[in-house]
Amino acid sequence: MATTKRTIDVQLSTTGFDSQGRPRRVPLAVDEAGNTVAVAEPPGLEPDLEGEHMLINIGPQHPATHGVLRLVLELDGETVVRCIPHVGYLHCGFEKIGEYRQYNQIIPWTDREDYLNSPGNNVAFALGAERLFGIEITERCKVLRVMACELSRIMSHLVWLGTTCIDIGAYTPFLWAFQQREKIYELLEAWIGARLTTSLTRVGGMGADIPDNWIEGLTAFVKGFPKVVDEIDRVITRNGIWVGRTVGLGVMSPEEATNYGLSGPMIRASGVAYDVRRDFPYLDYETYDFDVPVGTNGDVYDRFLVRMEELRQSTRILEQTIARLPDGPVNVDDHRVILPPKSRATSDMESMIHHFKQVMEGPRPPIGECYVAVESPKGEKGYYMVSDGSPKPVRWRIRPPSYVNLSAIPRMVEGHLLSDVIAINASIDIVMGEIDR
Amino acid sequence: MSGDASFSPVVGGSALATGAPSPKTPRNVARTGAHPNPSADALRAEFATVVQRVDVVWGETSVVVERARLHDVIQWLHDDEGQRYDYLSDITAVEYRDVEREIEVVWHLRSLPYRRFLRVKVLLERGAALEVPSVWDVYKAADWLERECFDMFGIRFAGHPDLRRILMWEQYKEGFPLRKDFPLRGRFSRSEQLRQALAANPEARYSKDELTIAQALEDLPADMRRRLTAGERTGE
Numbered sequence: 001m002a003t004t005k006r007t008i009d010v011q012l013s014t015t016g017f018d019s020q021g022r023p024r025r026v027p028l029a030v031d032e033a034g035n036t037v038a039v040a041e042p043p044g045l046e047p048d049l050e051g052e053h054m055l056i057n058i059g060p061q062h063p064a065t066h067g068v069l070r071l072v073l074e075l076d077g078e079t080v081v082r083c084i085p086h087v088g089y090l091h092c093g094f095e096k097i098g099e100y101r102q103y104n105q106i107i108p109w110t111d112r113e114d115y116l117n118s119p120g121n122n123v124a125f126a127l128g129a130e131r132l133f134g135i136e137i138t139e140r141c142k143v144l145r146v147m148a149c150e151l152s153r154i155m156s157h158l159v160w161l162g163t164t165c166i167d168i169g170a171y172t173p174f175l176w177a178f179q180q181r182e183k184i185y186e187l188l189e190a191w192i193g194a195r196l197t198t199s200l201t202r203v204g205g206m207g208a209d210i211p212d213n214w215i216e217g218l219t220a221f222v223k224g225f226p227k228v229v230d231e232i233d234r235v236i237t238r239n240g241i242w243v244g245r246t247v248g249l250g251v252m253s254p255e256e257a258t259n260y261g262l263s264g265p266m267i268r269a270s271g272v273a274y275d276v277r278r279d280f281p282y283l284d285y286e287t288y289d290f291d292v293p294v295g296t297n298g299d300v301y302d303r304f305l306v307r308m309e310e311l312r313q314s315t316r317i318l319e320q321t322i323a324r325l326p327d328g329p330v331n332v333d334d335h336r337v338i339l340p341p342k343s344r345a346t347s348d349m350e351s352m353i354h355h356f357k358q359v360m361e362g363p364r365p366p367i368g369e370c371y372v373a374v375e376s377p378k379g380e381k382g383y384y385m386v387s388d389g390s391p392k393p394v395r396w397r398i399r400p401p402s403y404v405n406l407s408a409i410p411r412m413v414e415g416h417l418l419s420d421v422i423a424i425n426a427s428i429d430i431v432m433g434e435i436d437r
Numbered sequence: 438m439s440g441d442a443s444f445s446p447v448v449g450g451s452a453l454a455t456g457a458p459s460p461k462t463p464r465n466v467a468r469t470g471a472h473p474n475p476s477a478d479a480l481r482a483e484f485a486t487v488v489q490r491v492d493v494v495w496g497e498t499s500v501v502v503e504r505a506r507l508h509d510v511i512q513w514l515h516d517d518e519g520q521r522y523d524y525l526s527d528i529t530a531v532e533y534r535d536v537e538r539e540i541e542v543v544w545h546l547r548s549l550p551y552r553r554f555l556r557v558k559v560l561l562e563r564g565a566a567l568e569v570p571s572v573w574d575v576y577k578a579a580d581w582l583e584r585e586c587f588d589m590f591g592i593r594f595a596g597h598p599d600l601r602r603i604l605m606w607e608q609y610k611e612g613f614p615l616r617k618d619f620p621l622r623g624r625f626s627r628s629e630q631l632r633q634a635l636a637a638n639p640e641a642r643y644s645k646d647e648l649t650i651a652q653a654l655e656d657l658p659a660d661m662r663r664r665l666t667a668g669e670r671t672g673e
Binding site for chain 2: 072074084088091097134136258274282366370380382386390403404408411437
């Protein structure tokens, strides 16, 4: 082929179609005498792959991987044969840093792991530390923490909903979801001053009580929000494209889901009614009236339905917290962990000593260990803390729900098309900050 | 949910019908003195001296078992009709600041049908091999959890099918970050870390496993092929 002279000449426009309607072969070569000769294989047409597998790399800088996830996919044509996930691009050593920080100093780090659920992480960490200190928090604090947890569940599910809609090709629900999320951010801003990295709790209480008239804002949100959920429901739940892109994808049976350690909406979509709030309650969740939505097929569509229903159930819980929010102190009366008011710290000797000891040394929990899990929007989020009696934990372990959920992705995408990998990955609701920590 | 019933998820309480009273939020948990999880006694009855110690701290039961029998213990907890620990929450390790003290490997198990929580521990003596049996064949959830524990502590899980680093990259040479002898800033200086990052071979991000899939090594340009086969070595 190297010696033939290739020309693309007027013959191209005169070839026409053969009797079957296929384009005629275009002679693209001429011999020395100037006559056209047929080329065996038209250029541009590759021979069939014949079962040869292809390696496709998605990420870490791909918008549909929701962060810095990298998937190496082995494809047969367009079908996934094998998926090899790579994580760790965002690893910052949170657990290591926690061993060098006092308990209250770790709380800002919990904001930054699952950053869509910062208030929920703060609450989970504070609950763990309080178990380790043997502190029983006040009733008002409990209700405020339930509010924080449910607000952040709604927030996280809204981000999931919006981004998944974009992944699958719908843009409008994203805007509706983010408008509502903005309202929650405004509430959080009024409460604690921060929007994303809230650091809402302290060991033994909260960073701040809710401001005046805050409950009115929450009531307005709780009133308006279900309408938006209904609207999104009307637009996508029975939308043909949405159903076609999600039904039957990434199916996990109940036994598999349990064995793979899935949690949160992932395991509930598979039909296992495991909800930490219900089965291993904390913050008096057993006294709230709410349903645990459970799917039947364990596919992407059921995960979507479960999350949509959880938005409604969280709103129900918020209504109940508004009705029952008691008066009284937010922080426990325990000088080991709660700073005395500044006025007393500068006028009263004892308070000044407590203030000094807490700031300079940090509170010391007794020797012991505890594992406290909460139901985060992603699933079972656990903090395992070990104390040797010093002000800093020996070990602070985060049990990241989306890490364990993601570990099942090779199983879930097997045999599906490349475009479905994006939908399945979106349905896991991963946050790389939490996976890589 | 409005509309067709076939589009609604089943909404209900917990599906775990064992007749047990619904659990309550624990209140005023004492540091010691709570009743141990009934599974601890069952384990003692079944495995006798394999169970070295049972601790109850802050209402949570920890069972310390012999390393050699760990897999049997977990398998039994998983399979036995009276236990049914079907859910593996977490696997991690604890190294204490006391350099004499053993390294603990910790398994957190849940029994969803009985709503029980159990912590199983294995103590690894200082100086002994950091190796424990893998429970990957019992719980698939152990896959990444064991890989992370290996990555962070250097504990090997015998029987794990694919035990390699997960959060750190495969060519990471500084050791195991969560060990207490690992400095917070890492072992290498910032300039050394930067030098290595700049000298890194971009193709080495693909593992050998992945390269065998490509089957196209011969068709690649010569320089790319050289970098791919060299692994992390850059020939500097």
